[in-house]
Amino acid sequence: MEFRRINGLPPYVFAAIDQMKLEARRAGRDVIDLGFGNPDIPSPPIAVEKLAEAARNPRNHRYSASRGIPKLRLAVADLYDRRFGVQLDPDTEVVTTIGAKEGLSHVMWVLLGPGDSVLVPSPSYPIHIYAPLFAGAEVRQVRLGVSATGDSEVSKGEEFFGNLVDAWESAWPKPRVIVISFPHNPTTACVDLEWMSRIVSFAREHEIVVVHDFAYADIGFDGFKPPSILQVPGAKDVAVELYTLTKGFSMAGWRVAFMVGNREVVAALTKLKSYLDYGTFQPIQIAAIVTMNEASEYPLEVNACYQARRDALCGGLQRIGWEVPPPMGTMFVWAPIPEPYREMGSLEFAKFLVAEADVACSPGIGFGPGGDAYVRFALIENEQRTLQATRSLKRTLTKL
Numbered sequence: 001m002e003f004r005r006i007n008g009l010p011p012y013v014f015a016a017i018d019q020m021k022l023e024a025r026r027a028g029r030d031v032i033d034l035g036f037g038n039p040d041i042p043s044p045p046i047a048v049e050k051l052a053e054a055a056r057n058p059r060n061h062r063y064s065a066s067r068g069i070p071k072l073r074l075a076v077a078d079l080y081d082r083r084f085g086v087q088l089d090p091d092t093e094v095v096t097t098i099g100a101k102e103g104l105s106h107v108m109w110v111l112l113g114p115g116d117s118v119l120v121p122s123p124s125y126p127i128h129i130y131a132p133l134f135a136g137a138e139v140r141q142v143r144l145g146v147s148a149t150g151d152s153e154v155s156k157g158e159e160f161f162g163n164l165v166d167a168w169e170s171a172w173p174k175p176r177v178i179v180i181s182f183p184h185n186p187t188t189a190c191v192d193l194e195w196m197s198r199i200v201s202f203a204r205e206h207e208i209v210v211v212h213d214f215a216y217a218d219i220g221f222d223g224f225k226p227p228s229i230l231q232v233p234g235a236k237d238v239a240v241e242l243y244t245l246t247k248g249f250s251m252a253g254w255r256v257a258f259m260v261g262n263r264e265v266v267a268a269l270t271k272l273k274s275y276l277d278y279g280t281f282q283p284i285q286i287a288a289i290v291t292m293n294e295a296s297e298y299p300l301e302v303n304a305c306y307q308a309r310r311d312a313l314c315g316g317l318q319r320i321g322w323e324v325p326p327p328m329g330t331m332f333v334w335a336p337i338p339e340p341y342r343e344m345g346s347l348e349f350a351k352f353l354v355a356e357a358d359v360a361c362s363p364g365i366g367f368g369p370g371g372d373a374y375v376r377f378a379l380i381e382n383e384q385r386t387l388q389a390t391r392s393l394k395r396t397l398t399k400l
């Protein structure tokens with residue numbers, strides 16, 4: 001049998017680590033899992049209460065609206081106003097999606113087809129590369145420079161901007177879309193509003209659509225507040241942004257996100273989705289409305305929790321002689337493989353850490369060729385377990 005659209009997918013390298021982790025656990029070993037970025041912090045209690053209440057009403061059991069019920073779109077418009085000072089028309093500039101991943105995948109379908117090309121950072125969250133490929137487009141990967149020396153994260157954006165411009169200039173046909181995502185998974189690179197202004201000007205000048213996956217909108221450390229691209233005047237002419245309740249509100253399993261911004265792109269995705277789905281289960285939408293309106297400070301608690309874990313991990317690694325620049329955002333630490341182990345490559349090194357230290361992490365190669373000198377740690381274990389992981393790494397990494 002042939003499955004044409006998925007034939008080209010490479011083997012999923014994270015699966016190898018997952019398998020080792022499962023086997024070790026079955027053998028009774030206590031593996032500390034810093035691999036998959038699956039948030040462990042509970043969702044806000046009010047979300048759970050409202051979900052249960054709304055689920056008891058049979059009127060909420062029917063098909064819902066695929067673009068999201070009006071009060072849900074209004075709630076995210078209010079959130080953008082409070083948080084970013086960005087005004088959104090809930091009717092024309094907001095569409096609800098079943099997670100940011102679904103929104104991103106389907107917006108690529110409406111923006112791109114065979115013969116089109118798109119610029120995507122590398123390394124990258126895998127769907128940023130595969131969504132345009134599924135749409136039939138050609139993906140040009142743009143190196144997102146990451147320095148292992150602890151330079152300021154914002155300066156990394158500087159190098160990336162230059163790489164983007166070079167990639168655009170040398171590409172033919174000219175890319176119609178640029179995908180960006182800051183704070184960035186896996187590299188944790190962050191940019192400021194000034195950087196966003198530059199990309200908006202560039203996109204306006206060359207008639208490019210910018211799709212900004214803002215999954216880590218709420219996760220910025222030491223006072224850093226990740227900017228929304230829509231804070232840039234005129235951004236709505238060229239940009240859409242994906243905002244999700246997955247990370248900031250720790251509601252990963254609920255699958256509630258939004259695509260906001262340019263009204264033509266919003267209308268196009270809304271149209272496609274009206275053919276594809278009947279919307280998220282209505283009690284979930286109702287719970288999401290109440291959560292955004294009444295638990296609007298919850299992301300601050302979530303953020304503080306990730307910051308404390310970041311400090312535990314980066315501090316612990318530093319004490320054992322593994323220098324890792326502390327990230328300014330995301331729920332990850334992107335760690336350059338220490339010199340004496342670098343030759344192993346990230347997959348072998350990650351396997352070594354599960355086998356010898358009982359610590360699971362993600363091999364950087366899984367995020368693209370630019371990632372092979374790194375492993376990614378997800379901050380999904382509490383501080384105590386995180387510190388336990390660093391002690392175990394110290395025993396294993398004897399060449400440090």
Ligand SMILES: Cc1ncc(COP(=O)(O)O)c(C=O)c1O
Pocket residue numbers: 037098099100101102125181185213215244245246252256257
């Ligand atoms: C960059 C990025 N985008 C999107 C997602 C997934 O978001 P959602 O749960 O809203 O689909 C993740 C999750 O790890 C992510 O890192």
